[in-house]
Amino acid sequence: MPYANSNGVRLYYEEAGKGVPIVFVHEFSGDLRSWEPQMRHFSRRYRCVAFNARGYPPSDVPASPSKYSHVTATDDIANVMRRLGIGRAHVIGCSMGAYATLQFGLRYPRRALSLTVIGAGAGSDPAKRAQFLRNRAAIERLFREQGMKAVARVLQRAPHRVQLSIKDPRGFREFWEHFVEGSALGHALTLRGVQSRRPTIYSLGERFARMKVPTHIVVGDEDDGALGPGLFLKRVCPAARLTVVRATGHLVSVEEPDYFNRITEDFLNLVDSGQWRPRDPRSLKKSTMAKRT
Amino acid sequence: MPFANSNGVQLYYEETGKGFPIVFVHEFAHGLHSWEQQLRYFSRRYRCIAFNARGYPPSDVPASPSQYSQAIATDDIADVMRELGVRRAHIIGCSMGGYATLHFGLRYARMARSLTVIGAGYGSDPDKRAQFLRDTEVMARRFEELGTPEAIKVYQIGPARVQLQNKDPRAFREFCEEFAAHSALGSANTLRGVQARRPTLYSLDRGLARMTVPTHILSGDEDNNCLEPGLFIKRVCPAARLTVVPATGHAVNIEEPDLFNRLTDEFLTLVDSGRWRPRDPRSFNKSTMAKK
Numbered sequence: 001m002p003y004a005n006s007n008g009v010r011l012y013y014e015e016a017g018k019g020v021p022i023v024f025v026h027e028f029s030g031d032l033r034s035w036e037p038q039m040r041h042f043s044r045r046y047r048c049v050a051f052n053a054r055g056y057p058p059s060d061v062p063a064s065p066s067k068y069s070h071v072t073a074t075d076d077i078a079n080v081m082r083r084l085g086i087g088r089a090h091v092i093g094c095s096m097g098a099y100a101t102l103q104f105g106l107r108y109p110r111r112a113l114s115l116t117v118i119g120a121g122a123g124s125d126p127a128k129r130a131q132f133l134r135n136r137a138a139i140e141r142l143f144r145e146q147g148m149k150a151v152a153r154v155l156q157r158a159p160h161r162v163q164l165s166i167k168d169p170r171g172f173r174e175f176w177e178h179f180v181e182g183s184a185l186g187h188a189l190t191l192r193g194v195q196s197r198r199p200t201i202y203s204l205g206e207r208f209a210r211m212k213v214p215t216h217i218v219v220g221d222e223d224d225g226a227l228g229p230g231l232f233l234k235r236v237c238p239a240a241r242l243t244v245v246r247a248t249g250h251l252v253s254v255e256e257p258d259y260f261n262r263i264t265e266d267f268l269n270l271v272d273s274g275q276w277r278p279r280d281p282r283s284l285k286k287s288t289m290a291k292r293t
Numbered sequence: 294m295p296f297a298n299s300n301g302v303q304l305y306y307e308e309t310g311k312g313f314p315i316v317f318v319h320e321f322a323h324g325l326h327s328w329e330q331q332l333r334y335f336s337r338r339y340r341c342i343a344f345n346a347r348g349y350p351p352s353d354v355p356a357s358p359s360q361y362s363q364a365i366a367t368d369d370i371a372d373v374m375r376e377l378g379v380r381r382a383h384i385i386g387c388s389m390g391g392y393a394t395l396h397f398g399l400r401y402a403r404m405a406r407s408l409t410v411i412g413a414g415y416g417s418d419p420d421k422r423a424q425f426l427r428d429t430e431v432m433a434r435r436f437e438e439l440g441t442p443e444a445i446k447v448y449q450i451g452p453a454r455v456q457l458q459n460k461d462p463r464a465f466r467e468f469c470e471e472f473a474a475h476s477a478l479g480s481a482n483t484l485r486g487v488q489a490r491r492p493t494l495y496s497l498d499r500g501l502a503r504m505t506v507p508t509h510i511l512s513g514d515e516d517n518n519c520l521e522p523g524l525f526i527k528r529v530c531p532a533a534r535l536t537v538v539p540a541t542g543h544a545v546n547i548e549e550p551d552l553f554n555r556l557t558d559e560f561l562t563l564v565d566s567g568r569w570r571p572r573d574p575r576s577f578n579k580s581t582m583a584k585k
Contacts, residue, residue, distance in 0.1 A: 128579075159578040166573060221527050221535035222576045231524075234514050242514035244537030246556070249576065263539070263552075279461055283515045283542065285452040286421070287428055 001058055004083035006076045009067065013051035013080055017043030018112070020272065022027060023087035024050040025077060025097030027119070027251065028190065029155055031056045033178050037257035040248065042265075049078050049089070053097075055186025061226065063185070068193025074103040081111065090268055092116040094253055095226075096190075100196060102233075105213040106204070114214040114271045118262055119160075119250045121229025124200035124279040128225075136196045142277045143188040148180040151187070155179075160223045163249035171176040201229040208237040214276045218260065220248030238278040241267070294351055297344065299372035303349040303361065304524025306344035307375060313565065314382035318370060318390030321483060322448065322472050324349050326388050326389070330550040335558075339383070346390075350480025356478065361486025367396040367511040371404060375490025382521045382524070384407040385560055387544055388519075391481075395526075398506040407507040407564045408557065409557055412453075412543045414512075417493035421518070427488045432559060436481040443460060443475040445482075453516045456542035464480070464547060494522040501530040507569045508533040513548065531571040534560075543567030 003010040016039050024035040032050035039048050052059040053073060062068070067103060077100060078126040081089060081215045091154050093101030098120035104117045123132040142151050155161065156176050165172040215237065234242040235254045242261055245252050253260045296303040307325060309332055317328040325343035332341045345352040346366060355361070370393060374382060383406050386394030386435045391413030398408045416425040435444035449469050450458060458465040506529065512523040514537050527535040536556055538545050563569045 041463060076458050077414075083540055088432070157575065159576045162575045163489075166570075174380055216539060221537075222572065227524065232519065241539035243539045245512075245535045246534035246560075247572070267539070277459075279515065279540070280455050283452045286517075286544045287424060287451075 002283050003021055004080040006054070006079035009062055011047055011054060011076060011080055014039070014064060015084070016048045017046055019046045021047040021049060021081075021086045022075060023081060023086070023089045023091050023270075024048065025091065025093035025100050026050070026053065026056075027095030027097050028093070028187070028195065029179050030175065030251070030254070031178065031182065033053050034175070034251070034254055036259060038092070038253060038264075041261045046090070047083060049080065051076075051087070052104050053190070055190045057183055057184060057186070058229050061186040062189075065189050065257060068189045069277065070099060070103060070194050070198035073100040077101075077104050078108050078111065078194070087111065088113050090114045090116070090271070092118075092252055092264070093120075094251060095120065096194060097214050102201075103210075105211055105215065106207050109211065112213045114216070114268065116216045116267065117233075118260075119220065119223050119226045120217070120220045120250050121201045122225040123195065123198075124202050124229045124291065125225065126202070128199075129200070131228045133196055136191050140188045140191045143184045143191070147205075148182055148187070152176050152180050152183075158248040160220065163220070163222060163247065164251065164255050172252060178239075198258045202232060205232070208233060208240075210291045212239050212278070214267075214271045216240045218245065218252050218263070219243070219284065220245050220250060220252050220255070222248060223250045226250070238281075244254040296352075297373040297376035299369045300345070302355060303353045304344050304347060304369060304373055306342055306377075307332070308340070308342050309378070310339055310341050314340040314342060314374075314379045315378070315561075316370060316382045316384050317341065318376060318386035318393050319343070319346065319349075320385065320388030320390050321480075322445075323387070323468070323544065324471065324475070325546065326471060327468075327547055331546060331554060331557075333487045334554045335467045339561075341377070342373065342377060342382070345370075346483070348476060348483045354476045354479040355482070358486045361482045362492035363392065363487055365454065365486055366393040366495070367400055370527070371401050372395050374404060376469075381406050383407045383409070385411075385557070386413075387411040387412075387546060388413060388415065389487060390551045395494075395497070396506065397505055399500045400503065402506050405506045407509070407561065409509045409560065410554075411511045412493070412513065412516050412519045413510070414494045414519040416491070416518070417487065417495055417522045419493075419495075420519060421442065422493070426489055429484050433481040433484040436477040436484070439440060441475050441480060442459055445469075445472050453513065453518070453542035454485060456513065456515055456540065457465050457548050460548060467482050468547065474502050482488070488556070493523060496515065498529050501533075504530060505571070507558070507564045510535045511538060511556070512536075512543050513538050513543060513545055513552070515541060516543050519543070531574075
């Protein structure tokens with residue numbers, strides 16, 4: 001099995017295709033298998049790399065909580081790239097992986113050709129922050145005390161995950177079959193170390209205002225925790241474009257693979273062609289009329 | 294030329310294709326020709342009808358501002374349908390036409406099989422309401438005093454129009470040329486009668502919460518005045534789905550015709566198949582955890 005070493009922690013990865021590299025960063029309740037429709041589509045023209053985060057076997061599951069943080073998660077992307085000799089890549093992340101993707105853009109801008117950010121921002125809303133942290137703590141206990149299946153029963157009925165069960169029952173079943181194979185310890189440590197401690201999207205506004213990496217934010221229209229942060233990023237960051245996907249929950253790439261692949265291909269083509277440009281400053285005026293000259 | 298009569302006002306329309314009807318309702322800065330890429334695409338499988346609002350020649354241009362309002366604009370859709378023997382249709386509207394489409398869903402629910410609403414909501418934001426009314430009156434006076442070609446010079450490169458200028462200069466030029474040919478009187482009356490007096494989207498919350506017509510809201514991600522109203526409709530109306538289109542301004546169907554046609558085709562097909570359903574109530578829970 002292929003592993004990349006990240007400061008002593010071994011991260012399992014898979015690779016497919018040749019060309020400009022794309023690195024895929026999975027979300028909390030998925031693993032690299034969540035990217036299967038993307039790996040199959042984009043490997044026709046790109047070198048696709050997907051890896052499992054620390055805490056997600058076959059990657060190592062370090063036992064110490066100090067080994068898990070959003071900083072470490074971001075460094076892990078850079079280290080997987082180094083191990084594979086990749087200088088620059090399109091980085092595509094979902095949820096927790098999308099947050100790491102944004103951080104990668106802030107901390108490693110020269111190594112990112114573009115960022116594609118799906119469903120990022122859970123836990124950012126100040127009014128719901130306390131509830132978010134309580135939820136994380138409750139789920140962490142559930143992982144430790146009752147294991148993966150008990151957590152799956154709670155998470156899979158979450159308001160931004162029921163959409164998949166209605167649209168694609170086969171995809172839904174597969175997703176949660178994969179989930180229960182994961183490490184309860186790894187998930188508990190990830191919740192505590194990464195999710196509960198990361199700064200909110202809103203607190204990073206000034207840094208996103210300066211970030212110049214071409215960025216595509218993708219959010220389901222029923223993913224309430226990520227809609228606000230998505231709009232916020234569009235407003236503060238001139239490099240960001242926003243897609244909201246109709247009748248869709250959290251995992252846009254899993255729920256709507258065909259549509260996601262198409263809009264992502266449009267975006268990557270634009271960047272690869274050298275014709276991408278940031279938002280026109282004239283579009284930020286308050287009045288609908290242009291200023292008279 | 295074919296005209297439909299709406300309470301004595303002649304409305305010019307065009308028709309193409311056979312099948313279940315779609316009615317297209319244009320925005321303030323456009324006439325029915327703004328739907329050209331939709332008429333050519335959807336007429337392969339649908340009976341497509343597009344008409345010019347009152348105030349937009351060859352439709353009549355009533356001289357009195359009292360002949361223009363949100364309610365009348367909504368009735369005009371119903372009257373065009375009646376004149377053409379159309380009982381139910383998919384309704385697709387942009388901006389001002391998007392407002393009329395929503396009102397049609399509220400007032401003529403049985404005549405609407407679905408609503409597609411592009412870039413609706415301008416003038417709804419309470420913080421910008423005063424400025425919206427000022428801008429609207431300034432524009433109305435510009436039409437009266439300067440004539441259309443001069444009046445629209447500040448409007449056609451507004452903050453939600455520059456995207457088209459950057460993306461597709463040929464389409465932008467066509468838009469400006471067609472806009473310049475609009476009736477100054479009709480435009481001024483439309484601004485004062487329809488746009489300045491229509492209720493904000495936020496005030497329609499109760500009606501929208503009860504409306505059960507399948508609805509697809511679309512907004513460009515740089516259309517600052519329509520993004521929040523779009524989210525608002527998504528939140529209050531279980532029949533609504535929302536698409537935000539990346540790096541896009543106001544008239545999504547003109548800026549991104551390919552994506553718009555594809556998304557709309559998919560939505561209409563979902564509704565036609567009888568498999569459309571409203572939002573799952575479980576998705577409204579506040580917590581990210583399901584209730585135990």
